[in-house]
Amino acid sequence: MLVVGPSGAGKDTLLDGLRTRLSECEHVYFARRMITRAANAATENHGTLSEAEYDRLSGDGNIALCWRAHGLGYVLPAECDTKIRNGYTVIANGSRRALPKAFEKYLNPKVILITAPIPVLAARLAQRGRETRTEIEARLSQASLELEGIPGLIRIENTGTVDQGVNAILQALGYANG
Ligand SMILES: Nc1ncnc2c1ncn2[C@@H]1O[C@H](COP(=O)(O)OP(=O)(O)O)[C@@H](O)[C@H]1O
Numbered sequence: 001m002l003v004v005g006p007s008g009a010g011k012d013t014l015l016d017g018l019r020t021r022l023s024e025c026e027h028v029y030f031a032r033r034m035i036t037r038a039a040n041a042a043t044e045n046h047g048t049l050s051e052a053e054y055d056r057l058s059g060d061g062n063i064a065l066c067w068r069a070h071g072l073g074y075v076l077p078a079e080c081d082t083k084i085r086n087g088y089t090v091i092a093n094g095s096r097r098a099l100p101k102a103f104e105k106y107l108n109p110k111v112i113l114i115t116a117p118i119p120v121l122a123a124r125l126a127q128r129g130r131e132t133r134t135e136i137e138a139r140l141s142q143a144s145l146e147l148e149g150i151p152g153l154i155r156i157e158n159t160g161t162v163d164q165g166v167n168a169i170l171q172a173l174g175y176a177n178g
C-alpha cells in the first residue's frame with residue numbers, strides 16, 4: 001500500500017497516526033524508508049544511507065523499490081517483500097513518479113493519494129522548516145502532478161485535523177470499525 005502525494009500534504013503525519021491506530025493489527029507492517037538525507041527524529045521515521053550505498057542497493061536490486069526525487073535517493077528495503085510474501089500488508093510512503101515501477105513489480109498495489117490545496121501545502125512546508133525556501137518552491141512546483149489510470153485510487157483531502165485524515169484513510173481501507 002503506497003501513500004503518495006505532494007510535499008506537505010501530510011503523508012508522514014498521517015502514516016504516523018495510522019501506525020498508532022493499527023498497532024494492534026497483526027499482519028500490517030509499516031515500511032521504514034532509507035533516504036540519502038539525515039533523519040529528523042522529531043518528524044520522520046526513516047533511515048539514512050549514503051549516495052554510494054544507494055547506488056549499490058539500486059544496482060544489485062536487493063530492495064523492494066527505489067527512486068530518485070528532490071536530488072535524493074529513496075529505498076524501500078527488501079524486508080518489505082519478505083513481509084508481503086509472508087502475508088503482511090505493507091504500508092509505505094511512496095512516490096507518484098515511481099508508481100509505474102510499483103505496478104510493474106507488484107500484483108495489486110493500493111495507492112492512497114493525500115492532497116491539500118497549494119496554499120495549504122506552502123504554509124505547511126514553511127512551518128515544517130525542513131527545506132530551504134528554494135527547495136520548498138521546487139517541491140511546490142511539482143504539487144499538481146496528476147495521477148491517471150491508477151486502479152482503485154483512494155484520494156484523501158487532508159485539510160481537516162490529523163485525526164480526521166487518519167480516520168478517512170481507515171474508513172477507505174475498511175478498517176474503520178476496528
Ligand atoms: N491535517 C493537518 N493539519 C495541520 N497540519 C498538518 C496536517 N497534516 C500534516 N500537517 C503538518 O504539515 C507539515 C507537513 O506534513 P508531512 O507529514 O511532513 O507531509 P509530507 O510527508 O506529505 O511532506 C508537518 O509540519 C505536519 O505537522
Ligand SMILES: O=P(O)(O)OC[C@H]1O[C@H](OP(=O)(O)OP(=O)(O)O)[C@H](O)[C@@H]1O
Binds near residue numbers: 004070
Ligand atoms: O514522485 P513524488 O510523488 O513527487 O514524490 C517524490 C518524493 O517526495 C517524497 O519524499 P520526501 O519525504 O522527501 O518529501 P515530502 O515529505 O516533502 O513529501 C515522496 O515520499 C517521494 O519520495
